[in-house]
Amino acid sequence: MRKSMKTLYVSDLDGTLLQPNVTLSKRTIAILNELIKQGMLFSVATARTIASVKPILQGVAVPMPIILMNGVCIYDLTTQKYIKVEEFNEKSKEILLSIIKEYHLQGFAYAVKEDALSTYYEDISAKPLHDFYQERVDKYKKRFTKVNDFSSLKTVPLIYFSLMDKKENLEQVYQILKDIPDLGCTFYKDNYSADIWYLEIFNNRASKYHALQYLRSYCGLERIVCFGDNRNDIPMFEASDLKIAVSNAFPELKEKADIIAGSNREDGVALWLKRNYPL
Numbered sequence: 001m002r003k004s005m006k007t008l009y010v011s012d013l014d015g016t017l018l019q020p021n022v023t024l025s026k027r028t029i030a031i032l033n034e035l036i037k038q039g040m041l042f043s044v045a046t047a048r049t050i051a052s053v054k055p056i057l058q059g060v061a062v063p064m065p066i067i068l069m070n071g072v073c074i075y076d077l078t079t080q081k082y083i084k085v086e087e088f089n090e091k092s093k094e095i096l097l098s099i100i101k102e103y104h105l106q107g108f109a110y111a112v113k114e115d116a117l118s119t120y121y122e123d124i125s126a127k128p129l130h131d132f133y134q135e136r137v138d139k140y141k142k143r144f145t146k147v148n149d150f151s152s153l154k155t156v157p158l159i160y161f162s163l164m165d166k167k168e169n170l171e172q173v174y175q176i177l178k179d180i181p182d183l184g185c186t187f188y189k190d191n192y193s194a195d196i197w198y199l200e201i202f203n204n205r206a207s208k209y210h211a212l213q214y215l216r217s218y219c220g221l222e223r224i225v226c227f228g229d230n231r232n233d234i235p236m237f238e239a240s241d242l243k244i245a246v247s248n249a250f251p252e253l254k255e256k257a258d259i260i261a262g263s264n265r266e267d268g269v270a271l272w273l274k275r276n277y278p279l
Contacts, residue, residue: 005222006041008064008215009273012236013046013056015191015229016246017269022056022192028270029059035277036061043067043215045208045226045236047162047186047200049110049117050075051142064219070186070232071211072160072202073112084214085112086206087157092182096161096201097151103173107163107199108132108144111156119144120153128164128196161201164190170199177201188231189250200232209235225279227261227269228253242279244272 011017019025024032036042045067046053053068057077065076065083074084088096099105106129109120121144124130136142147153163170167189174187177199184204190196212224216239226233226240229249237243237256245257246268254260262268 006220007223007225007279008041008043008219008221009225009227009277010043010045010067010212010236010240011227011269012229012233013044013048013053015248016227016233016264017044018056018264020192020265024056024060025267025270028267031267031270031274032060035273036063038277040273040277041219041221045071045211045233047198047232049119049142051117051119052136052140055140065215067208067211067215069110069160070200070202070206071208071235072110072206074211074214081115082112083218084211085159086203086210087159088203089182092180092203093158094154095180096177096183097154099173099176100150100161100163105163105165105170105173105199107161109150109153109156109158110160110162111153111158113157118156120147120150120156121145122147122150126165128190128193132164159202159206163199163201164196165199166195167197170197174199186232186235191230207235208233209239212236212239223279227272229264244269 041064043064043066047070065074072086075082106123111118124133177185182204185201187199224240225242226236227244229246243257244259244261245254246261246264248263261272
């Protein structure tokens with residue numbers, strides 16, 4: 001490959017670029033900033049929202065738009081504006097709200113209005129939900145809005161649902177949702193809990209795959225190199241020219257990888273970039 005090719009290096013956060021304590025190590029920050037100063041085009045693609053990503057990336061001069069909420073949003077850190085947001089259409093939103101009600105599912109609903117992200121919940125009495133809520137309030141000063149019923153959000157421009165529970169409680173719903181036209185979903189294990197899984201639902205035009213393809217065109221990219229660890233990184237792998245899994249990645253992602261880098265604990269992404277940039 002030509003070294004002059006315009007290449008984007010994009011990394012997942014949790015389990016990939018971040019340490020197990022959900023921070024960037026000093027070494028990773030130093031390496032990224034040095035390579036960015038040399039001209040490296042760097043971004044992240046994460047399931048997180050801007051509320052928690054901003055504090056995590058503080059100290060890194062990320063030069064490119066970032067992919068949030070598994071590809072539902074693309075955000076420019078420089079202008080602090082959303083470049084692209086994919087909403088649910090009315091029909092699929094109605095179907096989704098009725099399924100959530102029927103199966104008594106709990107989690108968080110998200111909307112973007114005028115470049116501000118709003119997060120809604122019904123009931124966070126279950127420990128995983130309460131822990132998720134409390135961490136984001138304490139650590140990132142994130143605001144949440146309680147609603148009596150998610151159905152009251154029918155007129156809100158919803159973009160995303162994040163449901164949390166044990167695998168067996170969500171798997172049946174995942175099997176139903178994945179066959180509904182216009183809905184996309186990802187079902188994967190929480191990086192920080194032994195028995196909690198996420199079921200995240202969005203417009204089917206929204207994924208890390210679609211977001212990377214959009215950035216390829218928007219930024220005039222000739223090549224994309226990506227780093228990941230979990231099942232929700234599979235769409236990102238499919239959109240990339242070079243696919244790198246960290247050594248702590250799920251086996252099914254490793255099978256799809258071109259290269260295995262060091263683990264997130266070992267600053268595997270940053271050290272690989274230091275050794276290999278520019279390709």
